[in-house]
Amino acid sequence: MDVTQQTDNNEQTALWNGRAGRAWVEAQEVIDQVLEPFEDLLVEVVRAGSGQRVLDVGCGTGSTTLAVARLLGATGHCIGVDISDLLIAAARARAEREDTPASFIRADAQTHAFEPASFDLIMSRFGVMFFDHPVLAFSNLRRAARDHARLRFIVWRSAAENPFMTTAERAAAPLLPNMPARQPGAPGQFSFADRHRVAAILEESGWAESDIRPIDVDCTLPEKELVGYFTRLGPVGLILQEVDERTRAQVIDTVRAAFDPYVHGTEVRFAAACWMVSARAPSA
Numbered sequence: 001m002d003v004t005q006q007t008d009n010n011e012q013t014a015l016w017n018g019r020a021g022r023a024w025v026e027a028q029e030v031i032d033q034v035l036e037p038f039e040d041l042l043v044e045v046v047r048a049g050s051g052q053r054v055l056d057v058g059c060g061t062g063s064t065t066l067a068v069a070r071l072l073g074a075t076g077h078c079i080g081v082d083i084s085d086l087l088i089a090a091a092r093a094r095a096e097r098e099d100t101p102a103s104f105i106r107a108d109a110q111t112h113a114f115e116p117a118s119f120d121l122i123m124s125r126f127g128v129m130f131f132d133h134p135v136l137a138f139s140n141l142r143r144a145a146r147d148h149a150r151l152r153f154i155v156w157r158s159a160a161e162n163p164f165m166t167t168a169e170r171a172a173a174p175l176l177p178n179m180p181a182r183q184p185g186a187p188g189q190f191s192f193a194d195r196h197r198v199a200a201i202l203e204e205s206g207w208a209e210s211d212i213r214p215i216d217v218d219c220t221l222p223e224k225e226l227v228g229y230f231t232r233l234g235p236v237g238l239i240l241q242e243v244d245e246r247t248r249a250q251v252i253d254t255v256r257a258a259f260d261p262y263v264h265g266t267e268v269r270f271a272a273a274c275w276m277v278s279a280r281a282p283s284a
Contacts, residue, residue, distance in 0.1 A: 012130045012187055013108070017084050023232040025061060025090045030225045031233075032063045037217045038125050038154050039064045041276065043071055045123065045152050052076040052120040055144065057109045057153070058083075058127015062091025062102065068123075069095075069102035081105045081112065082127070110137030114144035124153035129191045138205035145281040151207055155192040157214065157273040164262060164270035165189065168236040171258035172251045179239050189234075198277060207279035217272045226268050230255055 024031065032039075046054060046068050054072070056065040059080030069078040080102060082088050088106040095102050105112065110131050122141050131137040145151070159166050159182065173179060185191055192198050195212045202210045221229060231240055231252060240248055262268050 010132075012132070013083050017086060022086060023237055024084075025086055027229065027232045028061045028090065030221055030229055032061075034219050034221050034229075035063075035125060037219060038272075038274070039067055041154065041215075041217075042123050042125055042152060043067050045150070046071055046121065053118060054078040054121045054123060055114070055119045055141075056080040056127075057122060057124040057141065058130065059091060059104065060084075060087050060127065062087075062094050062104065064123070064125045065091065065102045065104070066095060066098060066100045069100050074101075077101070077103065079103045079105060081107055081109050083108050083130075110134075110140055112140070114140070116143050117146045119145050119149055121150045121152065123151075126154060126156070126189075128153050129155050129189060130187045132187055134191075134201045135204050138201055138207065142206040142281055147281055147283045149281040151202075151277075151279040151281070153277050154215075155198070155275050155277065156190050157275055158193040159190050161273035162190075164272075165234075167258050167262075168230040168234055168255045171255045172236045175247060175251050175254060176236070176239055176243070179235055182235070192275065192277075195275060198275065202277075202279050206281075208282040210277070210279040213276045215274050215276045217274065219270055219272050221268050223263055223266050223268050226259060226263070227252060227256055230259070 042064055046052065052072060053076060054068050056068065056078060059065045059082045062080050065078050065080035072078060080091055081104070082091070085106050088104050091104045095104070110133060122145055128134070128137070141151070156162060156165070169179060182188060182190065185197070198212055199210050231237055236251065236255065240251060243251070259268065262270050
């Protein structure tokens with residue numbers, strides 16, 4: 001595929017600088033709570049070394065970037081990159097409030113001119129599934145990595161293995177006939193579900209020693225936050241911004257009932273089926 005003619009992530013740029021970005025900022029605290037176990041897994045990778053320069057790809061509102069920066073302290077530096085002005089603004093505000101010395105770049109990581117051979121570790125918590133051209137993206141990240149630098153990221157496995165993540169859209173589908181269907185392999189939450197595709201992308205983009213392991217992680221969120229969670233995020237959250245109040249009320253009642261199997265008292269619990277992916281930059 002010729003990727004030289006179209007390298008801008010136009011659809012994703014519009015999405016994350018618009019409705020999806022606003023929703024993510026509004027739900028920041030809940031999202032960070034749900035995804036904290038994955039942040040902890042990535043921070044552990046950093047804990048093994050010192051004096052590191054780290055790049056966090058698709059950093060969102062900066063939770064993982066800031067956690068790594070706090071760990072590195074004065075001995076290293078962590079930079080977060082994201083395509084969304086809204087998310088980067090939120091991340092910078094958090095860093096300033098916390099007085100944490102992290103840096104943030106608003107850019108498309110698949111084409112941004114990072115300083116060559118400048119990072120010891122490139123990482124991502126659910127931030128690499130949205131590239132239009134993943135080989136182009138990971139080739140660009142390889143150029144930004146020093147020889148022997150590590151790559152470590154977490155992505156979702158398949159939709160079938162993550163029923164919690166598709167509960168809202170399955171329950172709402174009869175009431176929202178115009179809700180767009182997920183397209184297999186298209187940029188989005190489950191685009192890296194096929195481990196063989198992930199391995200091929202890494203190999204083609206110049207990474208070596210790839211290791212793709214399944215992990216199943218227990219996640220929780222407060223039951224009181226559940227309605228806000230599914231009315232802001234995902235396909236249902238996006239389309240609910242456009243429907244009339246009667247339809248919105250019907251969808252909320254129907255979808256909330258569909259989540260009952262996951263509700264345990266004041267908590268919502270589910271297992272997240274993901275890949276933990278690692279690779280290394282070989283010597284040039």
